[in-house]
Every structure is written in structure tokens, then in C-alpha cells.
Amino acid sequence: xxxxxxxxxxxxxxxxxxxxxxxxxRNPVASALYLIGTLFSVAVLFVLLDAQFIGVxxxxxxxxxxxxxxxxxxxxxxxxxxxxxxxxxxxGIATAVLLASGLLxxxxxxxQAAPPEAIRLPEGALVALQRERGVVGAxxxxxxxxxxxxxxxxxxxxxxxxxxxxxLAKRRL
Amino acid sequence: MLLGPALVVSAVLFTLGVAGVLxxxxxxxxxxxxxxxxxxxxxxxxxxxxxxxxxxxxFVFFVMAVAAAEAAVGLAIILxxxxxxxxxxxxxxxxxxx
Numbered sequence: 001x002x003x004x005x006x007x008x009x010x011x012x013x014x015x016x017x018x019x020x021x022x023x024x025x026r027n028p029v030a031s032a033l034y035l036i037g038t039l040f041s042v043a044v045l046f047v048l049l050d051a052q053f054i055g056v057x058x059x060x061x062x063x064x065x066x067x068x069x070x071x072x073x074x075x076x077x078x079x080x081x082x083x084x085x086x087x088x089x090x091x092g093i094a095t096a097v098l099l100a101s102g103l104l105x106x107x108x109x110x111x112q113a114a115p116p117e118a119i120r121l122p123e124g125a126l127v128a129l130q131r132e133r134g135v136v137g138a139x140x141x142x143x144x145x146x147x148x149x150x151x152x153x154x155x156x157x158x159x160x161x162x163x164x165x166x167x168l169a170k171r172r173l
Numbered sequence: 174m175l176l177g178p179a180l181v182v183s184a185v186l187f188t189l190g191v192a193g194v195l196x197x198x199x200x201x202x203x204x205x206x207x208x209x210x211x212x213x214x215x216x217x218x219x220x221x222x223x224x225x226x227x228x229x230x231x232f233v234f235f236v237m238a239v240a241a242a243e244a245a246v247g248l249a250i251i252l253x254x255x256x257x258x259x260x261x262x263x264x265x266x267x268x269x270x271x
Contacts, residue, residue, distance in 0.1 A: 008175055012182040019186055019209055023193035028201050035205050038186070042212050049179060051219045054233050058215075061237050066208065066244050073248045074201060077255050083262065086198040095195050103188045110180045115224050123174070126223050139230045147231050154238045161242030168249035171256070 008048050015041035026082035028074050032067060039063040050126055052135045179220035187213035200251050200261040204244070211240050 018037035025031045039062045046055035074080065114120070130138045143151055186209060193206030215233045222229025251261055258265055 005175065005178075008178060012178070015182065016185050016189070019189045022209065023189055023197065023202070023206060028199055031202050031205055035209065038209065039212060042186075042216055045179065045182070045216060046219050049175060049219050050223060051230055051233075054215075054219060054230050057234070057237060058212075061241060062208070062212070066241060069244055069248060070201065070205060073251065076252070077201075077261065079199075079201065079261065083199060087196045092196050095192065099188050099192050103184060106184045106188075107181060110184060111177060113177060113180055115221060120224050121226055126227060129227060138227050139234065142228060143231050143234060147228075147235075150235060154235060157242050158238065161245050165245040165249040168246065169252045 004048055008045065011041050011044045011048070015045065024087060026085055028079050029071070030082075032070050032074065035070075036063050036067050039067070050130065053139050174223070176220050176224060179216060183213040183216035183220070186210075186216065198263045200254070200263060200266075201248075203263070204247050204251070207247075208240060208244070211236060 015038050018034045018041065022031050022034035022038060025034060039058060043055045043058040043063065046052075046058055126138075133141060190206045190210035190213060193209065194203050197203050197206065215236055218229040218233045218236070254266060255261055260266075
């Protein structure tokens with residue numbers, strides 16, 4: 001067990017624990033705060049998996065911007081009180097058993113998961129690329145080269161979302 | 174190499190998100206669970222990018238942009254529904270039920 005592996009499993013445990021708390025809390029504000037914990041832990045996992053730039057984006061965009069929007073809507077609708085519990089009963093147990101058995105099946109497959117030989121890069125190729133071009137440059141190269149058209153379409157998507165959100169949320173145009 | 178462990182963690186997180194979406198009745202909490210599922214998929218992308226190439230990081234970038242747009246539009250829809258029904262509980266939104 002290298003230090004990175006130990007850190008990985010520790011942070012993973014935090015991520016799963018906060019995710020469980022997020023889906024079981026009755027109060028939406030508590031759910032949102034636990035979800036922020038999960039998002040931070042996943043950002044740390046990204047850094048441990050050699051994706052430092054994505055980890056920073058995760059903290060800025062997810063834990064920062066998106067969660068602020070969620071908390072803002074909870075505040076706007078005055079939903080700060082917990083509702084009745086809705087995870088009990090036979091339906092809840094049946095769903096949990098079904099999902100757990102699916103998860104066990106996935107574990108069996110994922111234990112020996114590996115990308116196919118034909119497209120696999122040599123060990124450490126990503127780190128070498130990041131050392132050569134910089135952590136941001138390694139992502140920016142393909143983003144503004146090979147994937148520039150999807151990138152431009154993303155701007156249209158964000159504009160459409162902006163207009164759509166204003167139209168939907170406005171009382172009267 | 175942490176590929177296997179990362180895929181396992183992301184499977185657990187995704188399943189927790191699915192459980193939340195299926196079992197919770199509060200529309201905003203369901204939205205948060207959708208974000209959790211998107212995050213689990215991002216973790217898969219980043220884990221596989223170590224062996225397949227940096228394109229996985231680019232895909233995470235696009236997923237984040239789509240998630241931001243989805244959150245903005247979805248929360249606007251919840252606001253509009255709340256204005257009609259005075260509730261975000263999905264049991265109260267049953268217009269299509271016979």
C-alpha cells in the first residue's frame with residue numbers, strides 16, 4: 001500500500017459516507033451540505049488520479065457555482081424544514097436489494113477491468129504528457145484542437161440554458 | 174495504478190445516486206442525486222484517462238458544462254412548478270394520473 005493508495009481509500013470512504021448522508025437526510029439543506037462534502041472528496045480523488053486541473057474545476061464549478069444555485073433555490077422556496085421520511089417501507093427495501101445486487105455484479109466485473117490492449121497507453125504516459133505540456137496545457141491542447149467544434153456548441157448550449165432559465169422562472173414576460 | 178478501485182468507487186456513488194432518485198420525493202433532492210450520478214461518471218472518465226489518454230479530461234469538461242446548464246434549467250422548472258402547486262413534493266404533482 002503506497003501513501004497514494006491509502007489516501008485514495010480514505011477519501012473514497014469519506015465520499016461514499018457523505019453521499020449516503022446526502023440521500024438519507026430529510027432536510028434539503030443538510031442534503032446539500034453533505035453533497036458539497038462528496039463533491040470535495042471527488043475533487044481530491046481527481047487530483048490523486050493525475051487530473052489536477054479537473055479537480056480545481058470540480059471545486060470551482062460544482063462545489064462552488066452549482067451548489068450555490070441549489071442552496072439559493074432552497075432558500076427562495078423556504079424549504080429549510082425537513083419533510084416526512086420517504087425512504088422506508090417495502091418499496092424502499094425492494095429497491096435497495098435490487099440496486100445492491102446490481103452493484104455486487106458490477107464489482108465482479110470491475111475487479112479485473114482494463115481498457116483493451118489496442119487503445120491502451122503505456123504506464124505513466126499521461127503524467128509524461130502533463131510534464132511536457134503543463135497540467136492545463138495537456139487538457140487545453142485537445143480541447144481547442146480536436147474538440148473545438150463541441151466546445152463551440154457548448155457555448156450555444158449555455159446560452160440556450162440561460163435564456164430558458166429566465167423564461168421559465170420569470171412570472172410574466 | 175488505481176483504475177480498478179476508482180471504477181468501484183464510482184459504481185458505488187452512481188448506485189447511491191440512482192437510489193436517491195428512485196426513493197426520494199423532494200424534487201430538489203432528486204436533482205442533487207442526479208448531480209451525484211454525473212460526478213460518478215466523471216470519476217470513471219478521469220480514471221480511464223490515465224490509460225486511454227487525455228480525451229477523458231476533455232469529456233469531463235463537457236459533462237460539467239452540461240451539468241451547469243441542466244441545473245439552471247431544472248431549478249427554473251422547479252421554481253415554476255412550485256408557483257403553481259406550492260410544493261416540490263413529487264406526490265403532489267400528479268396531473269397525468271388517471
